Amino acid sequence: xxxxxxxxxxxxxxxxxxxxxxxxxxxxxxxxxxxxxxxxxxxxxxxxxxxxxxxxxxxxxxxxxxxxxxxxxxxxxxxxxxxxxxxxxxxxxxxxxxxxxxxxxxxxxxxxxxxxxxxxxxxxxxxxxxxxxxxxxxxxxxxxxxxxxxxxxxxxxxxxxxxxxxxxxxxxxxxxxxxxxxxxxxxxxxxxxxxxxxxxxxxxxxxxxxxxxxxxxxxxxxxxxxxxxxxxxxxxxxxxxxxxxxxxxxxxxxxxxxxxxxxxxxxxxxxxxxxxxxxxxxxxxxxxxxxxxxxxxxxxxxxxxxxxxxxxxx
Numbered sequence: 001x002x003x004x005x006x007x008x009x010x011x012x013x014x015x016x017x018x019x020x021x022x023x024x025x026x027x028x029x030x031x032x033x034x035x036x037x038x039x040x041x042x043x044x045x046x047x048x049x050x051x052x053x054x055x056x057x058x059x060x061x062x063x064x065x066x067x068x069x070x071x072x073x074x075x076x077x078x079x080x081x082x083x084x085x086x087x088x089x090x091x092x093x094x095x096x097x098x099x100x101x102x103x104x105x106x107x108x109x110x111x112x113x114x115x116x117x118x119x120x121x122x123x124x125x126x127x128x129x130x131x132x133x134x135x136x137x138x139x140x141x142x143x144x145x146x147x148x149x150x151x152x153x154x155x156x157x158x159x160x161x162x163x164x165x166x167x168x169x170x171x172x173x174x175x176x177x178x179x180x181x182x183x184x185x186x187x188x189x190x191x192x193x194x195x196x197x198x199x200x201x202x203x204x205x206x207x208x209x210x211x212x213x214x215x216x217x218x219x220x221x222x223x224x225x226x227x228x229x230x231x232x233x234x235x236x237x238x239x240x241x242x243x244x245x246x247x248x249x250x251x252x253x254x255x256x257x258x259x260x261x262x263x264x265x266x267x268x269x270x271x272x273x274x275x276x277x278x279x280x281x282x283x284x285x286x287x288x289x290x291x292x293x294x295x296x297x298x299x300x301x302x303x304x305x306x307x308x309x310x311x312x313x314x
Contacts, residue, residue: 011083013050016043018080020056021073024063092293094125101298102131102143104152107238108202108254109281113153116305128294134236144286150295153302156280164290165282166299168306171255173277174266178246184265191270195227200252201234202241218253221275255279281306 019029030040048055051072056063065073105113110132121128133149143149144163159165175194177183183193201216215223222228232250235241245252246263256266269277283302289295 010046013043013047014076014080016040017047017055017072018076020044020047020063021065021069021076024056024059024065025061026063092297094128094294094297096127097125097294098127099294100129100131101150101294102133102148104133104143104149104154106154107134107236109153111238113302113305117301120301120305125297145288147288150285150289151299151302152284154282154284156282159284162287163284164287165284166303168281168283168303170281171279173275173279174254174256174268176245176252176254176264176266177250178248179263179265181249181251181265183251183267186267189267189270191225191227191272194251194270195222195229198230198232198248198250200241200244200250201231202238202252202254203234203236216253218273218275221273 016029016033019032020026023029023032026040026044027037030037033040035043044056051068053068054066055069055072056065058064114130114132118130121130144152153168156165156167175189183189183197186193219228233241233244241252242261242264244250254266256268269275283299283306285295285299
């Protein structure tokens, strides 16, 4: 591609050339372009200089195209149409969109959002592919900036101005156990009582609070009280965590109103923990996609699914 030649080209000249080719008259072309005949004559001279060809010669009371102009007459319409389409506002039709959207999401959120979202895509955007990736805090920012990641559904945190976060509501934390667990009959759990049992730690997305796999807010609070919990398993695999929970006397920190799972019951945190049990969830995207019609459409669908009571957050 000769970009230097393109840089010298005034696209308005191509429009003028199209009118000259259609009218074969400087006067008529000038009238259609709403300019004077002398101005049109100067434009024709610029076209001749640009293409290094006379383009038109006098023929009676009109103009006759040169072989070069005849060739341009065939090439010009699709070029102008292509430029027009490129400059036109991007109208998004989900039924015809074909492409892949990448979403980063913790599994405990994904298993609630994705079934409804995928049903929507199958019905309204059958050619769209949603690729779900697990959280990787170290590569997320790079993914957003390079286009390898489109959305993240996650626990809220502080965000740089390059990111846009929309609240999806919040979950309330709870203690999970199997339905015939020794503590299942207790109306109110107490701290010493739950610490007698091992904990399965399901590794959620790290939040603004500073949770890590090694030490969560709960672990830090217990340390301040001179206590700690036994954690025989730490995993990012939700199904593995649930299977262990159902087959042992282990406890697990989850949420109160999501994932109705047979064999699992939920209890409120012990009051003596004095821990904020609210887990705010947000939908995050980079400013790079803020004006993209497909991203706008998909974000609206996700928000509708979660916020409009289709996912039971609190």
